[in-house]
Amino acid sequence: MKKKVEVYVLSGFLGSGKTTLLKQIIEAEKEAGRQIAVIMNELGKVSIDSDQVPNDTPLSELYDGCICCTIQDKLESTFQELLLKELDAIYIETTGAAHPIEVIDTIHSPVFANKIELASCITLLDVFSWKNRNNFSIQIQQLLKEQLKHADLILINKTDLLSESEVSSILFEIQQINNNAKYILTTFAKIPSNSWKGLDSVERKSHHSLHVQEKLNLRTFVYQFTHEIDLDEFENWVRNLPDNIYRIKGYLKFEHTSSIYLFQYSYGTPLYIKEIVKVPLNLVLIGENLNIEKLTKGLNNLENKK
Numbered sequence: 361m362k363k364k365v366e367v368y369v370l371s372g373f374l375g376s377g378k379t380t381l382l383k384q385i386i387e388a389e390k391e392a393g394r395q396i397a398v399i400m401n402e403l404g405k406v407s408i409d410s411d412q413v414p415n416d417t418p419l420s421e422l423y424d425g426c427i428c429c430t431i432q433d434k435l436e437s438t439f440q441e442l443l444l445k446e447l448d449a450i451y452i453e454t455t456g457a458a459h460p461i462e463v464i465d466t467i468h469s470p471v472f473a474n475k476i477e478l479a480s481c482i483t484l485l486d487v488f489s490w491k492n493r494n495n496f497s498i499q500i501q502q503l504l505k506e507q508l509k510h511a512d513l514i515l516i517n518k519t520d521l522l523s524e525s526e527v528s529s530i531l532f533e534i535q536q537i538n539n540n541a542k543y544i545l546t547t548f549a550k551i552p553s554n555s556w557k558g559l560d561s562v563e564r565k566s567h568h569s570l571h572v573q574e575k576l577n578l579r580t581f582v583y584q585f586t587h588e589i590d591l592d593e594f595e596n597w598v599r600n601l602p603d604n605i606y607r608i609k610g611y612l613k614f615e616h617t618s619s620i621y622l623f624q625y626s627y628g629t630p631l632y633i634k635e636i637v638k639v640p641l642n643l644v645l646i647g648e649n650l651n652i653e654k655l656t657k658g659l660n661n662l663e664n665k666k
């Protein structure tokens with residue numbers, strides 16, 4: 361009988377490091393000569409992370425909804441398409457708002473029973489946002505716990521942002537939530553090769569359903585810049601953002617340079633990476649109860665201050 365395709369689910373809240381991990385996994389799998397495909401799910405209508413996947417890796421992108429609720433059917437048809445290829449593994453990067461068990465349910469659908477198997481659910485935890493989790497709504501705090509509870513492997517990531525003792529006490533807290541998973545402390549999601557494979561699956565019991573549209577109030581907003589902006593003014597705008605914005609990613613062009621920059625912001629930490637290719641200047645903002653009017657005004661101001 362044909363070997364089943366291994367399916368790995370990458371879970372974790374917005375900005376926890378899923379794409380950072382995925383890039384390393386793709387490289388490792390390529391070196392091992394394995395054929396893999398990637399499914400990326402984005403809450404909004406545009407994807408920033410898909411540029412991070414090399415062109416020779418089959419990539420299916422599911423936009424504008426969370427796999428676990430609004431586009432579960434699309435996930436099934438994506439599996440059907442991918443299964444026409446000769447693959448060893450499929451990696452699914454869920455949105456930060458996804459509940460892993462809903463994705464896992466689709467993998468266990470009878471339609472695919474002899475074709476795919478869940479290899480492991482890997483959850484990344486951003487220790488810095490976990491430490492400050494009381495700033496999140498109760499629903500988001502609940503989601504963070506659910507993402508941890510159903511993981512076979514937990515990467516306690518961004519350990520560079522806290523002291524050793526803070527990380528140890530977080531590890532202790534996490535073990536109270538899921539005592540069966542394997543744990544790895546990481547920075548930039550660096551893990552030993554193959555450490556995500558061959559894990560025992562945790563027993564998945566009841567879960568609290570937390571769907572993006574129904575309870576979380578997580579929304580995305582995409583702003584498209586038409587021209588370059590001033591870096592200092594942009595940074596000032598970022599500093600004054602309200603607490604309900606958890607994640608920003610997108611492409612920006614600044615007045616002092618002709619290059620385009622990938623801007624990454626997760627929970628207070630901004631990062632700029634020079635881009636080589638020409639891309640539309642889309643900025644994606646993700647948060648709860650977004651005040652779109654105010655955000656648009658602020659961003660318009662940055663463009664008009666030229």
Ligand SMILES: Nc1nc2c(ncn2[C@@H]2O[C@H](COP(=O)(O)OP(=O)(O)OP(=O)(O)O)[C@@H](O)[C@H]2O)c(=O)[nH]1
Nearest residue numbers: 374375376377378379380456518547548549624631
């Ligand atoms: N300081 C620090 N930054 C990290 C670490 N891991 C990832 N980052 C940064 O955190 C930001 C978010 O990382 P991503 O890998 O894009 O996170 P993600 O989970 O894919 O984000 P979403 O797709 O929005 O849910 C990026 O700027 C990363 O470079 C870490 O260990 N330490």
